[in-house]
Amino acid sequence: MKIYLNGDLVEKDKAMVSVFDHGLLYGDGVFEGIRLYDHCVFKLDEHLERLEYSAKAILLELPLNRQQLADAVCETCRANNLSNGYVRLVVTRGVGHLGLSPDGCGPPSVIIIADDIQLYPQELYETGLKIISVPTRRINASALPPAVKSLNYLNNILAKIEAKKVGFQEALMLNDKGEIAECTGDNVFVLSKGVLYTPPLDAGSLRGITRASVMDIAQDLGIKCREQALTRYDLWTAEECFLTGTAAEVIPCVEVDHRRVGSGEPGEITRKFISKFRENVCEDGVKL
Numbered sequence: 001m002k003i004y005l006n007g008d009l010v011e012k013d014k015a016m017v018s019v020f021d022h023g024l025l026y027g028d029g030v031f032e033g034i035r036l037y038d039h040c041v042f043k044l045d046e047h048l049e050r051l052e053y054s055a056k057a058i059l060l061e062l063p064l065n066r067q068q069l070a071d072a073v074c075e076t077c078r079a080n081n082l083s084n085g086y087v088r089l090v091v092t093r094g095v096g097h098l099g100l101s102p103d104g105c106g107p108p109s110v111i112i113i114a115d116d117i118q119l120y121p122q123e124l125y126e127t128g129l130k131i132i133s134v135p136t137r138r139i140n141a142s143a144l145p146p147a148v149k150s151l152n153y154l155n156n157i158l159a160k161i162e163a164k165k166v167g168f169q170e171a172l173m174l175n176d177k178g179e180i181a182e183c184t185g186d187n188v189f190v191l192s193k194g195v196l197y198t199p200p201l202d203a204g205s206l207r208g209i210t211r212a213s214v215m216d217i218a219q220d221l222g223i224k225c226r227e228q229a230l231t232r233y234d235l236w237t238a239e240e241c242f243l244t245g246t247a248a249e250v251i252p253c254v255e256v257d258h259r260r261v262g263s264g265e266p267g268e269i270t271r272k273f274i275s276k277f278r279e280n281v282c283e284d285g286v287k288l
C-alpha cells in the first residue's frame with residue numbers, strides 16, 4: 001500500500017511522522033473521511049471545502065490549494081489501484097517543540113491513506129441499529145465549534161466506549177442543553193408524521209456530507225425536511241430513524257434507549273433513502 005506523505009508516495013511501512021508532530025502530541029490538526037465508489041471520489045469538492053473551513057477555524061494554513069489536494073487524493077487512489085474504498089486525508093500542524101504553542105511548528109504534515117472500507121455488516125442495513133444515549137456530551141460550541149473536523153475526537157471516542165460497554169454499537173450524543181446532537185461519527189434523522197427532521201448544526205452536529213445528500217434526496221422525493229432542535233423524546237416517539245455518514249452511508253435505527261422505533265423494523269421511507277443514496281453515489285464525484 002502506498003501512502004501520500006508530504007508530496008511523496010511511500011510504502012506503508014515507511015510512512016512515518018515525527019513524534020514531535022503536534023497532530024500526535026495534541027491532536028492539533030484536521031481531517032476528512034471520503035468514499036471512493038467505482039473509480040469516483042464521492043463529493044470530493046465538498047469534503048475539501050469542509051477541510052479548508054476546519055483548517056481556517058483552527059488557524060492552520062493548508063500547504064496545498066483545493067486543486068492540488070484533489071489531485072493528491074486521486075493520485076493516491078490510482079497508486080493503490082483502488083476502485084472502491086475509503087480515503088483518509090489528514091493535515092496536522094506539523095513538527096514542533098514540546099509545549100502547546102504552534103509557534104515553530106510546520107510545515108503542516110499532509111497524509112493521505114486510501115484503503116478498503118470496513119462496512120457495517122449488510123445484515124444491519126436490513127435489521128437496523130440499536131443505539132443508546134450516553135453521559136458524555138457533545139463538545140460545547142464555545143469550547144470548540146463542533147463543525148470543525150479536528151483530530152481531537154476523544155469526546156466522541158468516550159461516547160462510543162460508553163455505548164459499547166453496555167452492549168450497543170452506537171451512541172447517541174446530546175449537547176449541554178440535553179438536545180440531540182448526533183452519533184459518534186454519524187448524523188441523525190427521524191421521520192415523524194411524514195416530515196423528516198434532523199438537528200440543526202448549532203445543536204452540535206457536524207455539517208455531514210451524507211446529511212446534505214439525504215436532504216437533497218428528500219427534496220427529490222417530495223418529503224419535507226426540517227432542521228429542528230430534537231429531544232430524546234422526539235426519537236423515542238418517531239416513526240422512523242436513520243443515521244448518515246461517509247462510512248455508514250444511510251443506516252436504519254430501530255431502537256433508541258430501549259424504545260422500539262416505529263414497528264421495530266427499518267421503515268419504508270428509510271429504505272427509500274438507502275436505495276436512492278446508493279443510486280446517486282457514482283454520479284456525484286470526481287472520476288479518477
Ligand code: PXG
Pocket residue numbers: 033034156182183184185186187205206207208209210211244245246247
Ligand atoms: N458527525 C461526526 C462527528 C463525524 O465525524 C459525521 C457526523 C458524518 O459526516 P459525513 O460528512 O461523513 O457524512 C462524521 C463523519 C471514521 C470516519 O473513520 C468518521 C467519519 C466519516 C468517515 C469515517 O471513523 N465521520
